[in-house]
Amino acid sequence: MNTAWRRGFVAGALMLAVTLLGCEPTPDYGPQVPPYVGEIYAENSVLATGTAQQLGILPTGDPGQYAVTVSLPAGAYAPGIRVTLRWVTDLALLTDEGLQLGALVGTTYYSPYSALQLLPPAPVPTSPLTVTLIDPGVSTYDILHASECDVYWQVVGTARAAPSTPNSSLSFQVSGPGLWTLGQKPAADAGTVGTGLPPAPPFGCPTNGEVDGGQQD
C-alpha cells in the first residue's frame, strides 16, 4: 500500500511538472507579410472573397467604427488573397525636408511620420480601393504614394476633407499596394519628392528583380 502511495505521489509530481511547463501560451501571429518599414502600431487583414468588403484599423472607441477604413470593391482581388492594412509610423527613411507627412488622422496624437501600408505587394487590385478617414488633422492634402523598396514619395492627387457631424471625414482612392499618406507639399516642390537619404531597401524588399507574390490562404 505504501509503495502504491509512493508511486502515486511521484506520478502526481510528474503531472504537476508537465502542467507547469505548458502553462504559458504563446501568441500565434499568423503568416508574416513583408516588407516591414517604420513601426507598426495597427494591422488588420481580410481574406478576399471577390465581393465588396471592408477592412478597418484604429478603432475609435465606438463599436465597429474605425479611424481608417479601406473598402474593397467587388472583384478587386481574386478570392483567397489575404489583403493586409497597416498603420506605420516613424517613416524616417521616407521623409524629406519641407514635406509634412502624416496629416492622416488626428495629428496632435499620432506620429507625424505615418502612413498606411497596403499589402500584398502583388497583385495590384483590378479596381481602386477607397480609403476613408475619420477626423483628419487638416483640411487640404496632397495624396502621396511610395513603394516600400524605394525612398521617393509621389504626389498622385489632392484630397479635401468633408465636414460632417460629429466628425469630419475624408475619402480618397488608392490604386495599388505600397505606402499611402496625406501631406502638404512645399510650395516650391512639384511632382516627385526626393528624400536625399541613401536608398537602403527595408527588410523584406525584393532584390534583383524579384517580386513578392500575393499570399494565398
Added chain:
Amino acid sequence: MASRIEVVVAAFTLFAAATSASRARAEPLPPVPATAAATSPLPLVLELHTGWHDPLGTAGLSLVFDRSGRLSGGVGLGLERWSGASLPALGLFGRARLVQVGPFWLGATATLSRVHDEVDRLYYRQPRSYAGDNLLWSWEPGYRASAALGIEFDEGRWSARLEGGVGYLLNDPRCEYDNNFVRTEGCDSPDLPAAYRFQVQPGRVLPSATASLGYSFGLEAPSRTPAGKSPAMAFMLSLTSTLAPIAIGVGMRVANKKRSAEYDQASLAAVGAGIVIGPSVGHAYTGDYLRASGMALARTAGLLLFYLAIRADGSCEESPCKGSGPVVLGVTSLLAVSALVVYDIATAPLAARRANERNGLGALGVVPAITTGGPTPSRGLALAGRF
C-alpha cells in the same frame, strides 16, 4: 518524554522475550499513554503561510481541523486585500497524508478559493517593426481550484509544510489591450488582436509554492520522529534542503528566456531560501531550534550585507567613489555566508549525536542481564542506556 518511555518499553520487551521462564511472572506492560491528539477535544491547528501564487495570496492564515490522521481540512483567509472595497481571499482546503518518509509526511492538498488576480504581459512581435503590445488579464474576483504536493514535518505542537502545486482560475478574466495607439477592453472585442485571444490566458494556470508554519491548539500531537536522531538523516536533510531550492532557482533563471521580472524574483527567492533555511533543516530535525533559527538569521544578515555591497558598488559606476569598501564588504559577506552554509551542513550529524546523548540514547547497547525474581535466576538480554 514520550520517546524515553518508548525506549524503556522496547528494552523491557526484548528482555522478556529472551527469558521464557520469567515471562509468566513478568509485570504487565505499562500502558502506553494514549496519544494526545486522539483524545483532544479541539484538534485545531492555526497556520501562517506565505508563498508565491499561493491560493490565498502572498500571506494568509488558516485554521485546520487535524486529528493527525490521514485526512485533514480547513479554511483560510488572505491577509491582503485587492482594494479597499474588496474582500480578502477566502478558501477551503482538504489535505491527505500519503507517504511517510522518515520524520516527514508527503501529501497532497486540494483548495478552492476566491481570489483577486491579474497578469500583464508585454509582447514584442517579430520582426521588431511592430510596437510592443501590453496585455492585462484580471480576475476580480477569480474562483480558483488548486492542487499541490507537499512535505510536512511536525514536532509536538509545531508543524511546518512546504508545498508546490498548480492553480487554475475557473472563471473568465477581463482583458485590456494597449499598444499606445490602440486601446481596447474585452476579451471578445474585435479590436483585440486575434493572436491574444488565448483559450487559456497567461496567468490562468498558476504554479505555486507555499511555506507554512502551524501551531496546534489542541493537545500535543504525537511525534512522528523516531526516538533516535539519525546523523545521516540530519546531514541529508541539511544538504538536500540547501541544494534543491538553489537548483530550482537556478533552473528557473535559466528557463526564464523572456526575462520576466516575476520569475526572476521567484528564482532569487528560491536560491535565498536554500541558502538561509536549507542548512538549518538538519538542526531543526535534531531539535536544536534555537541554533537553527540563529544560524538562519546570521546567513540572512550576511546576504543583506552582500546586497548592500552590490548596491553601493553599483552606485559607484554612476559617480566614482573612493576606496574599495563595497567590494571588500561584498566578498567578505559572501565568504561568510558560504562558510556558514558549509559549517551548518557539516555539523548536522554532530547535532544528531548530541541530541541522542541529550535524550539518553547516545550510549545505547545490548547487555546481558540476569533476573532473580523467580525461583531460579533467568538469563537474557537488555537494551541499556543512560537516562
